Amino acid sequence: MSLDRGEIVLRPIGRVRSDFKVKESVPHRGRGLDIKAVVEILPELGPAAGEIRPGDQIWVLTWLHQASRDVLKVHPRGDLSRPLTGVFSTRSPARPNPIGLHLVEVIEVSGDRITVRGLEVLDGTPILDIKPYRLEMDS
């Protein structure tokens, strides 16, 4: 395929392993739920994750690969009683670039596998980036 000017190519840094095998099973948001998932980092990128420790609060940026990319307005949380709202004012997965932003807690680190709490996405979801949470930048 040929790329238009301005298009950007990302390569996943890993994948999520979760218990959610179909889209309909993923909860709308899981903060407060005690659901664990595993962040699997590509072995060749392991050094970039080498300082992640249990107890860390981290951002996981995912690629919500089953989300619609051509929707500009949605009823927030699928609630038809709420007015149609531009997707940039919602956390809907449907958006032109369906990047998921998840604040998660690290439970366990074992080699290139990071077990976390708070990452409710489909099994196999590509991961784009991981960043530390920084109170002074993120609140």
Add this chain to the structure above:
Amino acid sequence: MSLDRGEIVLRPIGRVRSDFKVKESVPHRGRGLDIKAVVEILPELGPAAGEIRPGDQIWVLTWLHQASRDVLKVHPRGDLSRPLTGVFSTRSPARPNPIGLHLVEVIEVSGDRITVRGLEVLDGTPILDIKPYRLEMDS
């Protein structure tokens, strides 16, 4: 060009207009600085931003197009006295997928131009996504 299996193609939803014309002029972090920038949304995506209002706290996700993508460890903030640290435990722009995550305040909205405070990136930086800040998800 041909895409490997698993690669992901993003299209910018807009660009940042800022006073920073060269990389060396961008401050390390600007929270607390009273520096304004403009988020220019592509006209065809305007409806997706239609409910953004002055006073909103929003995440702007950018593509840090001048950052190195093949660096796995850095000295945090370029301070050589600090040990080399995996980039996934730092907010360095250098990382395999150099996505910038910026929490900014909306100052003014005029058509497809959103003036914000707290977005210190190079003029022309591509924007990938905008999301509302949600206290219950983001803290």
